[in-house]
Amino acid sequence: MAETKMKAVRMHADWEPKPGFKLGAKDIDRKQTYLGSRVWRNPKLVIEDVPIPKPGPKEVLIEVRQCGICGSDVHMAQTEPDGYIFYPGLTGFPCTLGHELAGIVRDSGPGAKDKVTNKPFKGGEWVCTEEMLWCGSCQPCADGFPNHCERLDEIGFNVDGGFAKYLVVPDRTIWSLDPLRERYGEADVFRLGSMVEPTSVAYTGVIVRGGGIRPGDNVVICGSGPVGLAAIAILKRAGASKVILSEPEPARAAVAKKLGADDVINPLKEDLKERVLEITHGMAAKLYLEATGLPTVVYPQIEACIWEGRTLNATVVVVARADAKMPVTGEVLQVRRAQIVGTQGHSGDGTFPHVIQMMASGMDMRPMITKEVALAQVPEHIVSLRTDKKESKISCVNPGN
Numbered sequence: 001m002a003e004t005k006m007k008a009v010r011m012h013a014d015w016e017p018k019p020g021f022k023l024g025a026k027d028i029d030r031k032q033t034y035l036g037s038r039v040w041r042n043p044k045l046v047i048e049d050v051p052i053p054k055p056g057p058k059e060v061l062i063e064v065r066q067c068g069i070c071g072s073d074v075h076m077a078q079t080e081p082d083g084y085i086f087y088p089g090l091t092g093f094p095c096t097l098g099h100e101l102a103g104i105v106r107d108s109g110p111g112a113k114d115k116v117t118n119k120p121f122k123g124g125e126w127v128c129t130e131e132m133l134w135c136g137s138c139q140p141c142a143d144g145f146p147n148h149c150e151r152l153d154e155i156g157f158n159v160d161g162g163f164a165k166y167l168v169v170p171d172r173t174i175w176s177l178d179p180l181r182e183r184y185g186e187a188d189v190f191r192l193g194s195m196v197e198p199t200s201v202a203y204t205g206v207i208v209r210g211g212g213i214r215p216g217d218n219v220v221i222c223g224s225g226p227v228g229l230a231a232i233a234i235l236k237r238a239g240a241s242k243v244i245l246s247e248p249e250p251a252r253a254a255v256a257k258k259l260g261a262d263d264v265i266n267p268l269k270e271d272l273k274e275r276v277l278e279i280t281h282g283m284a285a286k287l288y289l290e291a292t293g294l295p296t297v298v299y300p301q302i303e304a305c306i307w308e309g310r311t312l313n314a315t316v317v318v319v320a321r322a323d324a325k326m327p328v329t330g331e332v333l334q335v336r337r338a339q340i341v342g343t344q345g346h347s348g349d350g351t352f353p354h355v356i357q358m359m360a361s362g363m364d365m366r367p368m369i370t371k372e373v374a375l376a377q378v379p380e381h382i383v384s385l386r387t388d389k390k391e392s393k394i395s396c397v398n399p400g401n
Helices: 071-077 186-209 226-237 250-259 272-279 295-308 330-335 351-360 375-384
Strands: 005-015 040-051 059-068 100-108 126-129 166-170 174-176 218-222 242-246 263-265 287-290 315-318 339-342 369-373 393-397
Touching: 005 375, 040 071, 040 375, 059 126, 059 186, 071 375, 100 186, 126 186, 174 351, 186 226, 186 287, 186 315, 186 351, 186 393, 218 226, 218 272, 218 295, 226 242, 226 250, 226 287, 242 272, 250 263, 263 272, 272 295, 287 295, 295 315, 295 330, 369 375, 375 393
Parallel strands: 218 242, 218 287, 242 263, 287 315, 315 339, 369 393
Antiparallel strands: 005 040, 059 100, 059 166, 059 393, 100 126, 126 174
């Protein structure tokens, strides 16, 4: 490869821990922390030249063809009034952002093998990758819970990500997009491939952690960011009778309708509980997804639906990250046999291949991408998404160009 440098969208920030912060077992002083909003201050997005990485043992070099902007990217660049970043999780700066990506294998290191053939990569394979780089040998990984790896790294958070022409990832996190090639053209394969990661977050939440639904159940989705939208498509395909969305933004509600939402409630103008009970003839829902990041506002409305609805055994799945306490009434959970579960990540349980196969069989997630941009436009759009709620997913096409 003649090239040695490439352009990348990078995040820089100052390491200024808040009073009382103590390094945890997994933190590295002045390099990374699992409590980003308590440590990193004055974030700065830049486009700069960086070396093209080389794959080591069991690693693969991917040429990125499509990479989506995630709400996490927005929150890493967004600050509270005191200058500390919004994002509360694992972060290590400077770092190339971007973790919702698909591309083409261009090189591989010793021992790297393709899951499709169980043989070394030949080069040219169309793939996507998990964002969570689980180690495979800590206690949670060994127990089958890679989303809770104790030595976790994350692409685009503390390991260089996909807003660049190339990135290196372990072979264990790569999944083939060949099933999509049977139904879609090249550009759409990479569009859909970049949507596998956020769709897998939704799948993990509503199917793996939430336990799924029976055909004919009702569901309520609060918030139509990418995860909420993906949950709509998954649950409608799983047989939900009524998929009810709570969302005030008309543009996002329109996308939700394309993906399978039956009814949309504007929570700023309508009472969620009253409308849910009206739509479901008093039954309410079996599954609720909290995907707004505003649990103190949204959960009491969900709780009212559970209390007054006739459906027992409801599950509330909390997927949005928020450093806030939910006002939970234990009596409601007890009397209505309801439960609240948390969900994180997208790895394990065959989630990525299941999502790819669902897309290959007709679950079309393309409507979620509402705008495509070049690499040079990524920083400005990360900033604009703080307030612009009209776009569902802004995606960078061919970042190397």
